[in-house]
Amino acid sequence: MTETPLIQLVxxxxxxxxxxxxxxxxKDVSLDIPENDFVAIMGPSGSGKSTxxxxxxxLDIPTSGTLCISGKDVSRMSNLERTHMRRDLIGYIxxxxxxxxxxxxxxxxxxxxxxxxxxxxxxxxxxxxLARVGIDAGMSSHRPTQLSGGQQQRVAIARALVxxxxxxxxxxxxxxxxxxxxxxxxxxxxxxxxxxxxxxLVTHDPKIAExxxxxxxxxxxxxxxxx
Amino acid sequence: xxxxxxxFDLSMRSVRLNFTRSMLAxxxxxxxxxxxxxxxxxxxxxxxxxxxxxxxxxxxxxITPDSVRMGxxxxxxxxxxxxxxxxxxxxxxxxxxxxxxxxxxxxxxxSQFTINSLPGRGMVYGLDPADIPExxxxxxxxxxxxxxxxxxxxxxxxxxxxxxxxxxxxxxKIGSVTASSRPQLRxxxxxxxxxxxxxGVSTDNAIVVNSKWYTNQYGGKDEYNQVNIIVKDTDNIxxxxxxxxxxxxxxxxxPAIRIRDAESLLATTTSTLGTVTTFIxxxxxxxxxxxxxxxxxxxxxxxxxxxxxxxxxxSIGTERGExxxxxxxxxxxxGLLGATIGGICSLLIGYSVVDSMIGTTQYFFMFDSxxxxxxxMAIGIVVCIISGVYPAWKASNMDPIDALRSE
Numbered sequence: 001m002t003e004t005p006l007i008q009l010v011x012x013x014x015x016x017x018x019x020x021x022x023x024x025x026x027k028d029v030s031l032d033i034p035e036n037d038f039v040a041i042m043g044p045s046g047s048g049k050s051t052x053x054x055x056x057x058x059l060d061i062p063t064s065g066t067l068c069i070s071g072k073d074v075s076r077m078s079n080l081e082r083t084h085m086r087r088d089l090i091g092y093i094x095x096x097x098x099x100x101x102x103x104x105x106x107x108x109x110x111x112x113x114x115x116x117x118x119x120x121x122x123x124x125x126x127x128x129x130l131a132r133v134g135i136d137a138g139m140s141s142h143r144p145t146q147l148s149g150g151q152q153q154r155v156a157i158a159r160a161l162v163x164x165x166x167x168x169x170x171x172x173x174x175x176x177x178x179x180x181x182x183x184x185x186x187x188x189x190x191x192x193x194x195x196x197x198x199x200x201l202v203t204h205d206p207k208i209a210e211x212x213x214x215x216x217x218x219x220x221x222x223x224x225x226x227x
Numbered sequence: 228x229x230x231x232x233x234x235f236d237l238s239m240r241s242v243r244l245n246f247t248r249s250m251l252a253x254x255x256x257x258x259x260x261x262x263x264x265x266x267x268x269x270x271x272x273x274x275x276x277x278x279x280x281x282x283x284x285x286x287x288x289x290i291t292p293d294s295v296r297m298g299x300x301x302x303x304x305x306x307x308x309x310x311x312x313x314x315x316x317x318x319x320x321x322x323x324x325x326x327x328x329x330x331x332x333x334x335x336x337x338s339q340f341t342i343n344s345l346p347g348r349g350m351v352y353g354l355d356p357a358d359i360p361e362x363x364x365x366x367x368x369x370x371x372x373x374x375x376x377x378x379x380x381x382x383x384x385x386x387x388x389x390x391x392x393x394x395x396x397x398x399x400k401i402g403s404v405t406a407s408s409r410p411q412l413r414x415x416x417x418x419x420x421x422x423x424x425x426x427g428v429s430t431d432n433a434i435v436v437n438s439k440w441y442t443n444q445y446g447g448k449d450e451y452n453q454v455n456i457i458v459k460d461t462d463n464i465x466x467x468x469x470x471x472x473x474x475x476x477x478x479x480x481x482p483a484i485r486i487r488d489a490e491s492l493l494a495t496t497t498s499t500l501g502t503v504t505t506f507i508x509x510x511x512x513x514x515x516x517x518x519x520x521x522x523x524x525x526x527x528x529x530x531x532x533x534x535x536x537x538x539x540x541x542s543i544g545t546e547r548g549e550x551x552x553x554x555x556x557x558x559x560x561x562g563l564l565g566a567t568i569g570g571i572c573s574l575l576i577g578y579s580v581v582d583s584m585i586g587t588t589q590y591f592f593m594f595d596s597x598x599x600x601x602x603x604m605a606i607g608i609v610v611c612i613i614s615g616v617y618p619a620w621k622a623s624n625m626d627p628i629d630a631l632r633s634e
Contacts, residue, residue: 054628057542059541059542059627059628060628079547080546080547083541083544083545083546083547084544086542086543086544087543087544087545088544092542092543094631098535098538098539098542098631099539100237100536100539100540101536102237102240102241102244102536103237103240107233111233111543112543112544114233115543115544115545115546115549116544120233159543163544
């Protein structure tokens with residue numbers, strides 16, 4: 001008996017209905033991602049990488065086909081159930097960091113905990129994670145605009161980790177960083193993978209993709225290569 | 228709303244970040260709350276003042292001739308011949324009342340007069356001097372007066388006394404200022420202010436003369452314009468009224484007299500004042516509609532400026548209801564800000580308006596009056612929250628992918 005993969009795409013198609021006509025961003029994509037996998041998704045612009053990430057991040061649902069996460073068909077879930085799954089199971093790391101500008105670094109990390117437990121964090125977990133990604137207590141009271149790109153991405157990683165997600169979705173996490181900082185971020189992601197997390201990484205950079213244990217190439221909405 | 232709610236914090240920070248804009252929007256709410264609260268308090272204070280004044284003559288039944296009669300619908304109006312309460316009717320009234328009260332026949336007209344070379348106009352009441360102390364009192368700060376009027380003596384009301392600088396002993400000429408000769412009478416006393424009264428004898432801007440002088444001057448002896456009954460026990464008022472009615476208004480289709488008391492006048496007056504108060508409050512409420520548009524506009528601006536932030540919130544697991552709550556909090560904060568300032572301004576402005584327009588603030592802090600401040604504030608806050616419903620709904624229903632792409 002084979003174990004059910006953590007993420008399973010079966011014939012997933014995503015079609016957008018635009019004024020200029022229908023546009024299919026993902027075409028009949030099937031893919032299994034087992035737990036503790038480190039997958040890099042590569043491909044040229046418009047190949048469907050972002051659409052794939054939106055599907056995996058439950059920000060959207062397939063037009064046809066089945067996407068199962070932790071054995072649950074996301075298309076059959078309510079909007080609220082998908083929101084809760086996104087909150088509890090998935091950590092999202094964006095290229096543009098996307099920290100909440102009105103909150104401090106600490107509050108940004110604390111925020112998902114508040115969403116989950118409906119109360120302020122008293123466990124010290126947010127502070128602990130910030131320290132782990134290299135943000136000291138002095139910096140944690142700063143607003144995102146007062147931090148450098150690398151610091152913001154570290155805060156974003158801490159935020160993504162704070163609810164102990166099984167899956168880390170990283171959408172070009174080093175795209176807005178210099179080479180050195182980018183490599184530091186990748187070291188953090190490798191450590192997280194080694195600790196047992198499933199990391200899915202979208203990148204244009206083959207050097208970054210080398211960190212992954214598996215690379216999937218997308219073109220025109222289809223998987224064209226898997227290595 | 229939970230203490231320490233992060234969505235409330237976010238809303239507070241958003242308001243603080245755009246403080247000037249938020250304050251400008253809240254000004255509309257301030258004006259609306261002030262308008263509603265002040266107008267409500269003014270109207271209520273008027274009602275309470277009138278009620279107090281009318282209840283001071285609550286023991287009085289007022290009988291007037293039923294001089295104008297309208298015919299039945301569809302028929303020509305008929306006019307009764309009763310232009311005065313006659314001596315016979317007065318005798319009947321006196322016999323009905325018996326020992327239960329005092330019957331006071333009153334003559335009234337209006338006339339011009341001159342005091343200290345200054346012309347004026349006011350009501351003239353002709354009363355038997357013996358009846359005067361039954362319901363009128365003297366203000367002796369203008370000089371020691373008497374209610375025991377001689378034929379050529381008068382009492383003047385408080386407003387005339389203060390406006391004309393009268394002291395007891397001054398002379399008053401009564402009659403048209405263009406008349407070649409006018410009788411001159413001595414002012415024997417100044418009456419205390421009565422304000423609005425239910426007994427039909429408003430003496431503040433009036434002259435009270437001896438009934439003998441009145442009938443000598445104006446004629447109409449034993450044809451009274453009004454008869455007041457001051458009853459000993461107010462519980463007897465309905466019985467006396469019905470007894471008088473049965474005795475005199477023998478023809479039900481054409482009653483000879485009208486009978487009313489403070490209670491019926493009070494009901495009519497407070498109802499009228501209540502309607503006027505509601506109307507002016509509704510006018511004040513229009514400013515809240517304008518404020519609602521302003522709050523709506525600010526909330527839409529807030530939503531449009533924070534599209535990407537909304538996208539972030541939704542993408543990291545914030546429920547749509549929580550996003551909605553965040554924007555409703557923001558509208559609530561704007562409302563609370565405006566309503567609090569408005570409430571404080573209402574107290575200050577309302578107090579000044581009531582003091583200047585009614586002349587007393589003794590009822591201002593009574594529950595019926597002061598309740599308009601929290602009421603106005605509550606209306607202001609509710610208006611704000613309602614204005615925030617659509618922007619909050621719009622924010623919570625955004626597609627997180629589109630919202631994240633927004634710059």
